[in-house]
Amino acid sequence: MKRSATPLLMLAPALTATGILVFFPVLNTLWLSLHNVVLFRPKSQPFVGLANYVEALHSQAFWDSLGRSVVWVVGSVSLQFLIGLGVALLLNRDFRMRGLVRAIIVVPWALPSVIIGLVWTWMLDFNFGILNQIGVAFGLLDEPVAWLAQSGTAMAAVMAAIVWQGFPFFAITLLAGLQSIPHDLYEGAEIDGANAWYTFVYVTVPGLLPVMVTALLLRMIWVANSLDLILVMTGGGPGTSTQTLPLHAFLTAWSGGNYGSGAALSTLLTLILLSVITIYVVRGQVDG
């Protein structure tokens, strides 16, 4: 009896902290999503059942922002992954000052998103941005481009910023995975006459696969939830060109003061992400 109580006792502080910091806010969000909670009407917060969810699912803004979220997550995570994989393969080779290069690569990942957003906003600025100046100077652009003010380029511009921020995560994670692949396998492949491509496809990729899947899943969740970079760079504009689902939820709650609708949108986003995680967990159990 005493023995079975000890682990619970030891876990109690962590469980209490998780309960206060995670479960309570989640339950509170669910409560808010079932009520008509408008910040400036505190005396009237009637229970509305699933009305906030129904309203969200019937709103064009929800589906538009969900579509942009898909573009945002798939586009930016796949680019981060490909660049990160390329960098990891390079960093896995022997060359001078490899340690220094590995340390420098991590810098974008270590910077706060707000700083990255401000830096990229000014780099992309129409009048004073260095990217326009370089583009025009080298003849790549006929004239400066208002990257963040055009609906056709704003999303790509913001994605460039998050790709720059996020590729070091893949580079470092995949590098760790590469170093855990036994060298014998590469020697065996070489003896069998496999060229570089076959070695990559049949030795490197299978060896990296568990790390790849975990890193991709984690990064997808982070990117799907993130709104800070977009908020700083475009605020969701021009128009709603870069308004993803979490930003839509944030603006509904924070700027619009409509916490009931904002909570419903957040819950829907959570359910969508949970379905991705569930697939991963189930697949992991089947594989196990």
Add this chain to the structure above:
Amino acid sequence: MTKQRDSGFASTTTRRRLLLGAAAGGAALAAPPIIRVRSASVRSVRWWYFFDDPNAAPDALVSEFQKLHPDIRIDAERIPNNGGADYATRLYSALLAGQGPDVAMMKIANLSRLLEMEALLPIDSYLASWPGRGDIAEQHWKLAAAPDGKAYILPVQYVVLYLYIRQDWLDAAKMAPPKTLDEMLEVARAMTGKDRWGIGVRGGAGGQDFWASVVMGEVPWEKGAFVKPAAVAANDWYLDLFRKYKVTPPSTPGDGFQQTINNLKAGRTGMTIHHIGSASGVVESLGNRITAVPLPGGPRGAWATYGDGGQSIFAKCKDPDAAWAWISWLSAGEPNAAFNRLTGQVPVATSMAKNWTEVPKRFVDATVNSLPIARILPNLSQTADFVRTVWPQATQKAFLGQISSAEMMGAFEKLYFS
């Protein structure tokens, strides 16, 4: 070995010091009666404020006031403003949580929502016997008046939008400062050339102020007003500055204050709309080459947005008399001037404003001459949404051709009259 013993002694000493410290702390918490009596007699006022200049601090003003009123302590809290959106949301949240300030600077645009929350205390009874009332121009009281006829805002500073214009570019084009919107377009077209544009317009946050100058004169306040042909035509004129005449930079849909003011300073634009708060910085960059005039008017007269002007006492304030003492002191005479030296605006106390020399006279004149045409957006609960999300999103879409002028105005009609 010795070293270990020494360490042991040191740790014992540290422990003793800690115990002594804890005992002293406990004694302090027990609080000698004389100290408790003194702190209970001090009336505290929690004051929220926002200044655009991050280096400006009201410490000297607070000290001066506390010297004059030793029984009142001002707990000043600077709150991030971010164009007003962050400040307002933080204010609403704090009031809801019961953690709001006693008194705060506020924008008139938030008045309706705060009244809906029953968060404000009327100040009519204080105003009735306040000697400073007559030194504040009647237009300020009119603009700050609440829909229920009571007064909740005490003006402390004022800003009225005006038009910055490059005097040297005007001279080169042999043109006079525009008095009508059509003349402004002519000037803008004349100023537009290679890598420079006639006028900097904000498509992002804050742009509704210039838009209102162009369009709101055509919106008589009634159902259907936004979608009347004259209102839609005025809106088209505004959009065409970017869409058709291209007298604004290509970055206009995403431009905010920083972009428009930097473009003006850098000689990329010849005109832009802002207020006296930015005059010092603009003069620093452009010297005598820049001047300011009241905003040109449309067919139904001129409109210059007025704002950022006052302070309110909250209904839950525990000591309204102390709060009133503080804000009324800030709105009269030399303290009002000192406050406005910090904010970079113009004093509401006429006696202080008439000889205001903090910025060159031409900017003071443009501000003072704009007061008769000063207007505010409808003092309704929806205006906060209009300013923060509905206007920027609809306008940016219309600038980019994603929606028409009529659809843009339809979005506003829906917000206000649906």
